[in-house]
Amino acid sequence: MLLRALAKQDYDQIVQVIDRWSGGPTSTLVHPLFFYELGQLALVVERDTQLVGFLFGFITTSKPPIGYIHLLGIHPEFRRRGIGRLLYAKFEEDSRMCGCTTLKAMTTPGNESALAFHKALGFTVELLEDYAGPERPRVVFAKNL
Ligand SMILES: CC(C)(COP(=O)(O)OP(=O)(O)OC[C@H]1O[C@@H](n2cnc3c(N)ncnc32)[C@H](O)[C@@H]1OP(=O)(O)O)[C@@H](O)C(=O)NCCC(=O)NCCS
Structure with a gap:
């Protein structure tokens, strides 16, 4: 497995596979903003040149940053x-x-695998009913470093 920074050819591939990988239409989440403007810490994992995982993460401008x-x-x-x-370990180190x-x-x-994953990595879990607007609940994960 090779962990490395995400490049344009990876981005192009991810927009094509993400709906399949996530089991539904999610390609809008791979907004170009997260590559061109906020992509300095984005990561991929490849095995024998095959893309097998990716992480789009960035540092916020809040004080302290998140x-x-x-x-x-x-x-x-x-x-x-x-x-x-x-991928999370590397992003945590960069953060x-x-x-x-x-x-x-x-x-x-309802995203049970994401829930189990974040719990296993020591994140707190909070269900916030209007986090994304009225009647748009989200599960919010946080971890103190
Ligand atoms: C959630 C997801 C990113 C996990 O990635 P992964 O590479 O399979 O996770 P890891 O192998 O690093 O798992 C780490 C730990 O998390 C937990 N975990 C991960 N997936 C799990 C699952 N489906 N069920 C139960 N526990 C799980 C386990 O404790 C696991 O450790 P273990 O395998 O030694 O028991 C992956 O299932 C995925 O891409 N899902 C679809 C997209 C998605 O939901 N993204 C996250 C949105 S927030």
């Missing part, structure tokens, strides 16, 4: 092999270097 994980995706045939854990004291991420209610 390491925010916007998107994490693992190839369905490569799950439960520690790839998500590897610490940038002075972050917290990591944060979120998902929609």
Whole structure:
């Protein structure tokens, strides 16, 4: 497994596979903003040149800054092999270097694998009913560094 910075060819590939990997239409979440403007800390994992995982994360401008994980995706045939854990460990290290004291991420209610993953990595879990607007609940994950 090779962990490295995400490049344009990876971005192009991710927009094509993300709906399949996440089991539904999610390609809008891979907004170009997260590559061109906020992509300096984005990461991929490849095995024998095959893309098997990605993480889009960035550092917020709040004081203190937060390491925010916007998107994490693992190839369905490569799950439960520690790839998500590897990507989060590197992003956590980068976030610490940038002075972050917290990591944060979120998902929609019912995403049980994301819930189990974040709990396993020591994140707190909070269901907030109007987090994304009226009647748009989200599960918010946070971890103190
Ligand atoms: C959630 C997701 C990113 C996990 O990635 P992964 O590489 O399979 O996770 P890891 O192998 O690093 O798992 C680390 C730990 O998290 C937990 N975990 C991960 N997936 C789990 C699942 N489906 N069920 C139960 N526990 C799970 C386990 O404790 C695991 O450790 P273990 O395998 O030693 O028991 C992956 O399932 C995925 O891409 N899902 C679809 C997209 C998505 O939901 N993204 C996250 C949105 S916030």
